[in-house]
Amino acid sequence: MALFDRFKKTQTPRTEDSPAEQPAATDSQTSSAPQGMIARFRQGLKKTSDLLNTDLRDLFKREGRLVDDEFLDELFGILVKTDMGAGPANEIRDRVQADNRGRVVEMGDVLASVQASLRELMAQQEEPITMAAEGPTVVMVVGVNGSGKTTSIAKLAQMFVARGQRVVLGAGDTFRAAAVEQLTIWADRIGAEIVTGNAGGDPASVAHRAVAHAIEIKADICILDTAGRLQTQTNLMQQLEKIRRVMGKLIPDAPHEVLLVLDATAGQNGISQAKGFSDAAGCTGIVLAKLDGTAKGGVVIPIRRKFELPVKYIGLGETADDLALFDVDRFVEALFDAPQGQQQ
Ligand code: GDP
Ligand code: MG
Numbered sequence: 001m002a003l004f005d006r007f008k009k010t011q012t013p014r015t016e017d018s019p020a021e022q023p024a025a026t027d028s029q030t031s032s033a034p035q036g037m038i039a040r041f042r043q044g045l046k047k048t049s050d051l052l053n054t055d056l057r058d059l060f061k062r063e064g065r066l067v068d069d070e071f072l073d074e075l076f077g078i079l080v081k082t083d084m085g086a087g088p089a090n091e092i093r094d095r096v097q098a099d100n101r102g103r104v105v106e107m108g109d110v111l112a113s114v115q116a117s118l119r120e121l122m123a124q125q126e127e128p129i130t131m132a133a134e135g136p137t138v139v140m141v142v143g144v145n146g147s148g149k150t151t152s153i154a155k156l157a158q159m160f161v162a163r164g165q166r167v168v169l170g171a172g173d174t175f176r177a178a179a180v181e182q183l184t185i186w187a188d189r190i191g192a193e194i195v196t197g198n199a200g201g202d203p204a205s206v207a208h209r210a211v212a213h214a215i216e217i218k219a220d221i222c223i224l225d226t227a228g229r230l231q232t233q234t235n236l237m238q239q240l241e242k243i244r245r246v247m248g249k250l251i252p253d254a255p256h257e258v259l260l261v262l263d264a265t266a267g268q269n270g271i272s273q274a275k276g277f278s279d280a281a282g283c284t285g286i287v288l289a290k291l292d293g294t295a296k297g298g299v300v301i302p303i304r305r306k307f308e309l310p311v312k313y314i315g316l317g318e319t320a321d322d323l324a325l326f327d328v329d330r331f332v333e334a335l336f337d338a339p340q341g342q343q344q
Helices: 028-032 034-044 046-059 069-080 086-100 107-122 149-162 177-190 203-216 234-250 264-281 297-306 328-335 338-342
Strands: 006-008 137-142 167-170 193-196 221-224 257-263 285-289 311-315 323-325
Touching: 034 046, 034 323, 034 328, 046 069, 046 107, 046 297, 046 328, 069 086, 069 107, 086 107, 086 297, 107 297, 107 328, 137 149, 137 203, 137 234, 149 167, 149 177, 149 221, 149 257, 149 285, 149 311, 149 323, 167 177, 167 203, 177 193, 193 203, 203 221, 203 234, 234 264, 257 264, 264 285, 264 297, 285 297, 297 311
Parallel strands: 137 221, 137 257, 167 193, 167 221, 257 285, 285 311
Antiparallel strands: 006 193, 311 323
């Protein structure tokens, strides 16, 4: 019996035949270098930091400013524009007030209070993917349509392959033939193996075969793509449950991680809708995709508050290299990168 409808295996990343719309992966080894990572954070968060820093500079047009109600209200307005939400913006306002009220301050004084507040509001450890003690680690990736699931899977796969680990992808989005194709192209390019099923087929069967294959070839990690869905689609939510069960039959603890991919450009509404989803799907962490595409990168803060889940990785672009382990300090630094040399 042919165990796999389709089975691909490439050991070395290929770049020569990359389609134009999906830029080729570049040297991913650099992604672990601190310098490269800092630059990536800065570049990825540029839209947010440009807006934030322009507004903050405007707040300090004159030599220093008195920290009074007018100043604090203006500061609040600037913070809210990043989509961090009124609650956090108020907390930062209060902190700046407590630290500086009635004083004439320079931009640097206020930035220090704002940055300290942000760090507290977002406090979390870096949370890489939890690897299974033995056997393949199974990761299931879920979220609504277009949130960035498939691209994030490619990025994660690239990260593991660059570490010399063996990766099996499961093309569990069987709804659209194009979705299988998209993941197959990534797998080829990255040097991951892929297990696919027929378009319209049962995603649980793909999941089963992907995990079985990962066990068979002693892969380090198996990442399963799923079709986009909403929490209100009961049958699709039950399907996720079935996928989990099926994988759990092969490896009792699987899936070890269920990553919810959120689209940072969807704004706070999109994030709120995902809350129920995350509970229903038993998510263990968040990948926040497309942070480079928004000036509202402050949305990380309501995410940290609403979900009792760590933001594990952030997506900072469309190539396989544009993924970063989320780090609060680096994030805050990148947000306030621009004005350092431009303060008056
Ligand atoms: P899916 O439907 O959830 O699988 O979403 P896809 O992975 O297919 O992504 C949808 C679109 O968002 C594609 O055009 C991706 O290139 C784009 N995308 C995904 N992640 C990012 C990101 O971090 N930054 C940017 N700028 N685009 C992204
Ligand atoms: Mg997809």
